[in-house]
Amino acid sequence: MILILEPNVDRSSESYAHLIKYLDSSDRVEYSMHDVQGAGQVLTEIYLIGNTAALSIHQMKSLPCVRRVVRVQDSYRILGRHGEDDLQTGFTYNGVEFSQDTLHVFAGLCAVDTPQHVEIMMSALRDLGQECTRMGAYKPRTNPYSFQGHGAECLPWVFDLAGKYGIKVIAMEVTHESHVEEINRALEQTGNPTGVMLQIGTRNTQNFELLKSVGRQKVHPVLFKRGFGITLDESLNAAEYLASEGNPNVIFALRGMKNQGGDPHRNMVDFTHVPVVKRLTRMPVCVDPSHSVGSRDHSPDSIMDVFHATAQGVIAGANMVLVDFHPAPAGALVDGPQALRMNELEWFLQDVAVSRDAYLKRRALAQKAHTS
Numbered sequence: 001m002i003l004i005l006e007p008n009v010d011r012s013s014e015s016y017a018h019l020i021k022y023l024d025s026s027d028r029v030e031y032s033m034h035d036v037q038g039a040g041q042v043l044t045e046i047y048l049i050g051n052t053a054a055l056s057i058h059q060m061k062s063l064p065c066v067r068r069v070v071r072v073q074d075s076y077r078i079l080g081r082h083g084e085d086d087l088q089t090g091f092t093y094n095g096v097e098f099s100q101d102t103l104h105v106f107a108g109l110c111a112v113d114t115p116q117h118v119e120i121m122m123s124a125l126r127d128l129g130q131e132c133t134r135m136g137a138y139k140p141r142t143n144p145y146s147f148q149g150h151g152a153e154c155l156p157w158v159f160d161l162a163g164k165y166g167i168k169v170i171a172m173e174v175t176h177e178s179h180v181e182e183i184n185r186a187l188e189q190t191g192n193p194t195g196v197m198l199q200i201g202t203r204n205t206q207n208f209e210l211l212k213s214v215g216r217q218k219v220h221p222v223l224f225k226r227g228f229g230i231t232l233d234e235s236l237n238a239a240e241y242l243a244s245e246g247n248p249n250v251i252f253a254l255r256g257m258k259n260q261g262g263d264p265h266r267n268m269v270d271f272t273h274v275p276v277v278k279r280l281t282r283m284p285v286c287v288d289p290s291h292s293v294g295s296r297d298h299s300p301d302s303i304m305d306v307f308h309a310t311a312q313g314v315i316a317g318a319n320m321v322l323v324d325f326h327p328a329p330a331g332a333l334v335d336g337p338q339a340l341r342m343n344e345l346e347w348f349l350q351d352v353a354v355s356r357d358a359y360l361k362r363r364a365l366a367q368k369a370h371t372s
């Protein structure tokens with residue numbers, strides 16, 4: 001059960017003390033608090049666990065400071081919507097708001113290679129008004145002899161460059177809990193010039209111990225990739241591990257499914273699940289067209305499949321696009337064949353804006369149809 005409190009609830013008030021006293025006195029129910037930073041207000045939610053079936057919604061709603069009570073199903077207790085359309089979604093991190101209403105493009109290097117390439121990427125992003133990027137330092141590779149990423153060694157200069165170019169959030173995959181410690185150390189050492197969104201890759205979707213450790217840290221949000229060979233329900237349950245350990249600031253990424261039905265694409269593009277994930281959960285939804293499509297092929301209309309796939313995700317309401325770029329794709333150490341080039345960045349952003357505009361128009365049409 002979730003108790004949603006009045007906005008900006010005063011935690012020093014008598015009525016709040018009353019509520020807490022009541023919860024403390026209930027020996028069969030445990031609770032944890034979570035603040036959701038929305039636009040201009042903080043919404044506090046209290047998650048109740050234990051024998052909540054014995055509690056009546058009516059009774060809980062009559063408690064002081066409680067605005068709303070949601071009875072949750074067993075699956076995705078914290079991240080789920082439980083049939084409620086108007087629950088608060090998202091979070092603000094390092095000054096950037098992420099929700100089911102916003103859209104951010106994270107264009108960047110699949111794998112960090114040289115300071116020159118990172119600088120070219122970040123300065124291009126700054127020039128086009130972008131404040132987010134992707135930079136891989138730890139790369140999980142199929143072949144143990146392939147380049148595994150520069151790891152901790154590159155973090156200080158990547159973070160310094162991010163600060164120099166006004167990048168506020170870097171999506172960066174971690175494959176072990178020690179990587180989170182290394183990231184925190186490097187951020188501290190460089191004076192926190194940027195923020196990091198910790199990425200869980202598709203190969204680790206059900207690495208529950210990794211999920212638990214990343215979920216226990218509440219500083220950085222998490223970009224969680226769906227598993228490429230499991231059901232959506234299994235991936236959503238895995239994402240809940242992060243929230244159940246304390247970190248509900250999770251973005252769910254669709255990145256295609258390993259399935260011969262997707263040939264000749266690297267994976268079967270699964271962006272029709274954008275609205276499904278938004279309906280079932282409160283997570284903002286990301287699409288990763290680069291790893292879904294896996295090439296720079298284009299159709300006779302001169303539009304690359306990566307652009308088409310992005311458009312399909314964005315026009316369906318995606319909240320984030322994770323996309324590989326590289327200043328010299330032929331020499332990229334990872335995933336060069338699918339990388340877009342620097343002179344395609346402006347075009348890509350304009351193409352995304354066209355799809356976003358179409359999505360907003362579609363949403364307005366639907367709202368009009370519902371209210372008439």
Ligand code: PEP
Pocket residue numbers: 110136140200201202203225255288291
């Ligand atoms: C990546 O984003 O670089 C990546 C490895 O993605 P995935 O885990 O989806 O394969």
Ligand code: MN
Pocket residue numbers: 110291324334335
């Ligand atoms: Mn990649």
